[in-house]
Structures are given as C-alpha cells and as structure tokens.
Amino acid sequence: MFAAYFDCPGGPENLYMKEVMKPNPGEGEVLVKVSASALNRADLLQRRGKYPPPKGASDILGLEAAGSVAGLGPGCSGRWQIGDAVMALLPGGGQAQYVTVHEGLLMPIPKDMTFIQAAAIPEAWLTAFQLLHFVGKVQEGERVLIHAGASGVGMAAIQLVRLAKAIPIVTAGTQEKLEATANAGAAAGFNYKNEDFSEKVLEFTQGSGVDIILDCVGASYWEKNLNCLRTDGRWIIYGLLSGGEVHGDLLSRLISKRASIHTSLLRSRDKEASSGYQQCMRFDLKIYDHFENFLLKPVLSTFFVRMSECLPEGCVPFTRRAVDTRVSERLAVTLQLFSPQHKQRLVRAFTEQALPHFCGGAAPRLRPVVDSVYPLHAIAEAHRAMEENRNIGKIAIEIPACVKKGPPQ
Numbered sequence: 001m002f003a004a005y006f007d008c009p010g011g012p013e014n015l016y017m018k019e020v021m022k023p024n025p026g027e028g029e030v031l032v033k034v035s036a037s038a039l040n041r042a043d044l045l046q047r048r049g050k051y052p053p054p055k056g057a058s059d060i061l062g063l064e065a066a067g068s069v070a071g072l073g074p075g076c077s078g079r080w081q082i083g084d085a086v087m088a089l090l091p092g093g094g095q096a097q098y099v100t101v102h103e104g105l106l107m108p109i110p111k112d113m114t115f116i117q118a119a120a121i122p123e124a125w126l127t128a129f130q131l132l133h134f135v136g137k138v139q140e141g142e143r144v145l146i147h148a149g150a151s152g153v154g155m156a157a158i159q160l161v162r163l164a165k166a167i168p169i170v171t172a173g174t175q176e177k178l179e180a181t182a183n184a185g186a187a188a189g190f191n192y193k194n195e196d197f198s199e200k201v202l203e204f205t206q207g208s209g210v211d212i213i214l215d216c217v218g219a220s221y222w223e224k225n226l227n228c229l230r231t232d233g234r235w236i237i238y239g240l241l242s243g244g245e246v247h248g249d250l251l252s253r254l255i256s257k258r259a260s261i262h263t264s265l266l267r268s269r270d271k272e273a274s275s276g277y278q279q280c281m282r283f284d285l286k287i288y289d290h291f292e293n294f295l296l297k298p299v300l301s302t303f304f305v306r307m308s309e310c311l312p313e314g315c316v317p318f319t320r321r322a323v324d325t326r327v328s329e330r331l332a333v334t335l336q337l338f339s340p341q342h343k344q345r346l347v348r349a350f351t352e353q354a355l356p357h358f359c360g361g362a363a364p365r366l367r368p369v370v371d372s373v374y375p376l377h378a379i380a381e382a383h384r385a386m387e388e389n390r391n392i393g394k395i396a397i398e399i400p401a402c403v404k405k406g407p408p409q
Contacts, residue, residue: 001019001020001021001022001096001097001098002017002018002019002020002096002097002376002400003017003018003020003060003061003093003095003096003097004016004017004018004060004061004062004095004096004376004379004397005017005018005020005060005061006047009047009048009049009050010047010048010049012047012380012381012383012384012387013380014047015047015379015380015383016379016380017376017377017379020060020096022097022098023058023093023098023099023100024071024073024100025071025072025073025100026073026074026100027073027074027075028073028074028075028076028077028102028103028104029073029076029100029101029102029103030069030071030072030073030076030080030086030100030101030102030103030106031069031070031071031072031073031098031099031100032065032067032068032069032070032086032088032098032099032100032101032106033067033068033069033070033097033098034065034066034067034094034095034096034097034098034099034399035066035067035068035115035119035398035399035401036065036066036067036114036115036116036118036119036396036397036398036399037062037064037065037066037094037095037119037396037397037399038064038094038119038120038123038124038152038394038395038396038397039382039383039386039394039395039396039397040063040064040123040124040152041216041239041241041386042063043061043062043063043095043383044383044386044387046061046092047061047383053091053092054091054092057091057092057093058090058091058092058093058096058099059092060092060093060094060095060096060099061092061094061095061379062090062092062093062094062095062096062099062397063089063090063091063092063094063122063123064087064088064089064090064094064119064121064122064123065087065088065090065093065094065095065099065101065119065122065399066085066086066087066088066109066115066116066118066119066121067085067086067115067399068083068084068085068086069081069082069083069084069086070082070098073100076103077103079103080103080106084108085108085109085115085118086106086107086108086109087106087107087108087109087118087119087121087122088101088105088106088107088122089101089105089107089122089123089126089266089343089347090105090122095376095379095397095399096399097399097400097401102344104341104343104344104347104348105343105344105347106347107121107122107347107350107351107355108351108355110355110358110359111359111360112359112360113358116370116373116396116398117368117370118368119394119396119397120152120368120369120370120393120394120396121358121368123152123266124151124152124153124155124156124368124394125156125160125350125354125368126266126346126347126350127153127156127238127266128153128156128157128160128214129156129160129346129349129350129354130264130266130346131153131157131214131236131238131264132144132157132160132161132164132212132214133164133349134346134349135234135236135262135264136212136214136234136236136262137234138161138164138166138211138212139164139166139211140164140165140166141165141166141167142166142167142210142211142212143166143167143169143205143208143209143210143211143212144157144161144166144167144168144169144210144211144212144213144214145169145170145171145201145210145212145213145214145225145228146158146161146168146169146170146171146186146214147170147171147192147213147214147215147216147217147221148171148172148216148217148241149168149170149171149172149177149178149181149186149189150170150172150177150178150180150181150391150392150393151216151391151393152369152391152393152394153214153216153238154170154172154181154214155180155181155184155369155392155393155394156368157214158170158181158184158185158186159184159185159364159366159367160354160366161185162185162364163354163357163364163366167187168185168186168187169186169187169188169189169190169201169204169205169210170186170188170189170190171189171190171191171192171197172189172190172191172192173191173192173193173389174191175191176392177392178190178191180369180392180393184369187204188200188201188204196224197224197228198223198224198225198227198228199227199228201228202227202228205228205230208230209228209229209230209231209233210228210229210230210233211230211233211234212233212234212235212236213225213228213229213233213234213235213236214236214238215235215236215237215238215239216237216238216239216240216241217239217240217241217242218237218239218240218241218242218243218244219240219242219243219244219245219246220242220243221242222246222248222250223248223253226250226253226254226257226259229257229259230257231257231258231259232257232258232259233257233259233260234259234260234262235259235260235261235262236261236262236263236264237261237262237263237264238263238264238265238266266343266346354366368393368394369392369393369394370393370394370396371390371391371392371393371394371395372385372391372395372396373395373396373397373398374395374396374397374398375397375398375400376397376398376399376400377400379397382395382397
C-alpha cells in the first residue's frame with residue numbers, strides 16, 4: 001500500500017508517497033480501507049521531528065481516517081462487519097490506503113455524509129468534546145472563549161458549545177475567519193491581530209469575563225487570558241503555538257482569581273497511560289492516608305505524583321469524607337485521564353451525545369467544516385497550507401484506491 005511518508009525531519013518538501021507494508025489487524029482490531037484522512041497540527045510537528053508517535057503506534061502520519069471495514073482481527077466483538085462505513089480516531093497511520101484501529105475507536109459515518117466530510121470529524125471534534133465535557137465540565141449558560149476559532153477544533157468547539165446551551169466567543173486573525181465562525185454559531189469574535197481580545201471579551205460580557213478558555217496558543221496569551229477569565233474560571237491549554245515559557249507573575253494572578261489551569265492532549269499513549277494510571281492510584285491512597293487537611297485544589301496530574309513523594313512520616317490520617325467535593329471530582333478526572341480506556345469512553349460518549357446531531361433529524365444540526373481537499377500525492381502542499389494558516393476548518397486528504405507504481409511524487 002502507499003502512505004504519506006518522510007525519511008528525515010524537516011519541511012514539507014520532505015514528504016512523499018511511499019510504498020509500505022499493509023498492516024494486519026491484531027487482537028480486537030479492525031482493518032480499515034481508507035478513503036479520506038485529514039491534517040492536524042500534530043502531523044506538522046511530527047514531520048518536523050518535534051512530536052513522535054506514541055510507543056507502538058504507526059510512524060505514518062494521520063490521526064484520523066474515514067473508509068470501510070476491510071478486515072477483522074481475532075477477538076472482535078461483532079459490532080462491525082466487512083463493508084461498514086466508519087471513521088476512526090488514531091494514534092497515527094491514517095494517511096495511508098489501509099490502517100488498523102481498535103474497534104472501540106471506530107464510529108459509524110452518519111447517513112448521507114461523504115468520506116471527506118467524515119474524515120474531518122474524529123480528531124477535531126473529539127478533541128473539542130473532550131476539552132469541553134471531560135475536562136472543562138461546561139454548563140448551560142457559561143461563556144467559553146475559543147482561541148483559533150476558525151481552526152478545525154475551533155469550528156467544532158463553537159458548535160459543541162451551542163449544543164451544550166453555552167455561549168461561544170472566539171478569536172481569529174482575519175475578518176473572513178471571523179465571519180466563518182459567526183456562521184458556525186459564535187456569539188462574538190475578535191481579531192487578535194488588531195485589537196486586545198481581553199478588553200473586547202470583558203466589554204461583551206459586561207465585565208464578568210468567561211468561565212472557560214480553550215487555548216492552543218500558550219505563552220503569549222497568558223496575561224490577556226487571565227484578564228478576561230472570571231473568578232473560579234477554567235483555563236484549558238491543549239497546544240503551545242507561541243511556546244510554553246511564561247515571563248511574569250502567572251501564579252499570583254491565577255490564585256487571585258481562584259482559577260485553575262488544565263492541560264490536555266488527545267493523542268494516545270496507552271502503554272504509558274496504563275502504567276501512570278496504576279501509579280496514580282497508589283499515590284492517591286498515600287495522599288488519603290497521610291493528609292490531615294487537604295487545602296490544595298489539584299489541577300495537574302503530576303501534582304499528585306510529586307506531592308506523594310514528599311509526604312512526611314507520621315502525618316495524621318483523615319477520611320475520604322473530609323475532602324471537598326470539588327477536589328474529589330477533579331481527582332476523579334485526573335485519574336480518568338490516565339486510564340488506557342479513556343479514549344474509548346470518549347468515543348462512546350461522543351457517539352451517543354453528539355453524533356446523532358450530524359444527521360438531518362436532530363436539532364441543533366452539527367456539521368464538519370472542510371476548507372479544502374488535497375490528493376495524497378499533494379500532501380506537501382496540504383502541509384504548506386496549514387503552516388501558512390490559510391484554512392478555515394479542516395484540510396482533508398483524499399486517499400486513492402490504487403496508485404501506479406513509479407518514482408516518489
């Protein structure tokens with residue numbers, strides 16, 4: 001089979017179509033004949049050598065795919081049949097003619113949806129769904145600020161915020177992108193290039209600020225984010241386009257608002273996650289056994305690991321009932337994110353709660369936004385388009401059913 005490939009890290013010019021071995025499905029896996037995939041920032045980072053695939057995952061690019069079931073591995077439950085139209089969330093391998101995936105990470109393609117449209121759903125929409133519901137716990141009536149509102153994740157988040165009966169507010173870099181986000185349902189949008197979005201957000205919210213921020217930018221936005229985040233707000237970081245090094249009094253500002261920072265990545269690290277989950281469970285018991293008064297609000301999972309290593313001997317134990325309810329809930333979320341079954345639960349929740357709204361009968365109607373379609377042999381140009389921020393919504397990759405053998409393209 002043929003796949004998008006590069007031999008050494010670098011620019012888009014290093015990409016080409018390579019003939020590689022067709023994968024065989026393992027225990028509980030499904031072989032999918034891929035008709036379309038889509039591009040994500042993670043693909044660009046992997047091509048540059050800055051984001052390697054998880055251990056055991058394919059080194060072929062592509063975190064999502066749409067196509068038809070072509071084979072079933074041993075131990076499959078029987079949910080999927082040969083020929084079923086499916087879309088898949090992947091740790092890698094989607095930009096190829098075939099890919100294997102655990103059956104729990106497949107979703108049925110909604111009726112009347114093309115493979116191109118379906119390929120634009122898994123990574124972006126599941127990322128947005130996870131950020132809003134699994135991490136942010138969005139509630140009806142809350143205000144959500146979405147950076148990079150015209151990106152694939154951004155356009156998905158706008159619609160999912162509306163589905164949750166909350167209020168989406170976005171930032172984007174051009175008037176064209178702001179108009180596209182408004183058409184997708186954004187209540188307000190601000191151009192970060194020529195106006196202070198924090199001041200505009202405060203003006204729009206009559207000084208109260210936003211409850212949740214979905215941030216893929218990072219360091220350069222921290223002050224403005226905190227300016228417009230309301231007391232007890234949740235700042236969710238899922239990307240670092242501007243880097244991760246912060247200069248300034250971030251923690252004091254954060255504490256003054258009793259705000260929390262959450263971080264999230266969707267790409268699978270199942271083997272590492274399984275080990276981390278067991279460790280975190282053990283450390284959780286240590287914390288419960290040794291803390292007399294739990295006065296800290298856990299935000300980052302690593303906090304539990306580091307804190308448990310520093311506990312003094314002889315601390316007075318306390319009961320689980322003494323822990324504040326909100327702390328318990330956050331601890332449960334932290335432990336859940338370590339679980340190797342997390343992505344399967346995420347796919348199941350999205351399939352049950354959001355996927356029906358992609359069909360004609362359900363309201364409000366959700367729709368994937370496809371900016372452009374590139375054939376697999378033009379993968380380098382697709383990367384250039386994303387690097388130059390030319391896209392509104394997703395960039396899809398059309399996978400050929402067959403390819404004539406010849407020199408790399």
